[in-house]
Amino acid sequence: MSRANDSRQRMLISAATLMAQRGVGATGLREVAEHAGVSRGSISHHFPGGKAEMVGDAVRLAGSAAAATISDSKDVASAIDSICDIYRAALEHSDFRAACPVGALAAEAQDDPDLTAAAAGVFEEWRGRLVELIQAEGTADPVAAADLAIASVEGALLLCRVQRSVEPLEHVRDGLHRALA
Amino acid sequence: MSRANDSRQRMLISAATLMAQRGVGATGLREVAEHAGVSRGSISHHFPGGKAEMVGDAVRLAGSAAAATISDSKDVASAIDSICDIYRAALEHSDFRAACPVGALAAEAQDDPDLTAAAAGVFEEWRGRLVELIQAEGTADPVAAADLAIASVEGALLLCRVQRSVEPLEHVRDGLHRALA
DNA sequence: GAAGCGCTATGACTCGTGTCATAGCGCGGT
DNA sequence: ACCGCGCTATGACACGAGTCATAGCGCTTC
Secondary structure (H helix, E strand, C coil): CHHHHHHHHHHHHHHHHHHHHHCCCCCCHHHHHHHHCCCHHHHHHHCCCCHHHHHHHHHHHHHHHHHHHHHCCCCHHHHHHHHHHHHHHHHHCCCCCCCCHHHHHHHHCCCCHHHHHHHHHHHHHHHHHHHHHHHCCCCCCHHHHHHHHHHHHHHHHHHHHHHCCCHHHHHHHHHHHHHCC | CHHHHHHHHHHHHHHHHHHHHHCCCCCCHHHHHHHHCCCHHHHHHHCCCCHHHHHHHHHHHHHHHHHHHHHCCCCHHHHHHHHHHHHHHHHHCCCCCCCCHHHHHHHHCCCCHHHHHHHHHHHHHHHHHHHHHHHCCCCCCHHHHHHHHHHHHHHHHHHHHHHCCCHHHHHHHHHHHHHCC
16 A cells, blocks of 8 residues: 555646646646556546546645645745745746646636635635734734735746746745735 | 628637636637637638637737736726726626636646747736836836736636635735735 | 455547638629 | 639548556465
8 A cells, every 4th residue: 555655646746747837638647647657547546536536636735735835934924935935946947837736727627616626725725824824923904915925926927937937936025025014 | 801800800809718718728629619600610711820829819819908908097006906807897707717818828838939928928018018107106126016916916816716706806906006005 | 375456557449629621602803 | 794712611530638448467365
């Protein structure tokens, strides 16, 4: 079971990575299998629900990792810095192809209620963590501030990808620091 | 040529609408043709470059329309209000399916340099218009402020879609008003 | 050591896509 | 009246996707 769990994890990471780069629809299961070093049959076995189940789990996994990064931060400013640093590194050493798998799902999965709910759940988790940090500083309307932070980072990733630069992300980071002070 | 130009326009609007809802990859040319009330052959005729050419033109058209909305505004605050109002209405009367075709393209078209450039061009146009408005008010670092505005609105659309609510967009609008004051 | 089973590998099938070629229509000009 | 041409309609084709069934492997357990 140990090896199996490892395969499953690898598939999910590969799926999240490829989804973040090419988008959900453009990411084929054959591609995920090859990237993860497993066969196509393994995917069917570990995810009986097919692609939808895999995509949902991948997004939840990636979302939880990011949520943990937020929670591990001492205050909002450092949380924003951590997230931006991670994405900046991912952008730079992927030739500006990497972005956020959750955002990719949110942009495409309008027809599948389960996947929509999965993306919404991740965003809600992030918002919850951020709200905790924000209201500890006494800022007014922490929910609005958290929404602004999540939205602007997600949007900045889109800008960075197409203009092949990390500038928008840095602009957003600086802007958020000022807005949340 | 008058009817032809009308068909072409209808196709582009349909393409932009469907792309904004389902994403670029998930939008089939048959679907676009049906939505626009034309046949599939017409698409091939008007867009010899195939789907890529059509998507690029659709995004540029939608982008220019939004850019005009920005330029028609007296100051940044009203520009943001106008854009947010438009997207809010689009979200509400499309059952939270509509979003931004440019953002959809930016999220998916990582492999096609031409389409990436098209999305980047639209974002750059928006930023240029916003910078004009912002620096007229003497705000420091207008480019950073414009990036924050574009990114947060694009991101807010993702949030609104998945949680089926216009709240994130309103939070972003309020936050931008404060940040740009 | 042999059976049982979780896991993996591979092929076949269906469906929908983008693309192209060809045929049909309608309205201009001469 | 005829032809020419921009535009439209329809079918065929190749290709890749997701899904499923079946066969093969490896490790645990008795």
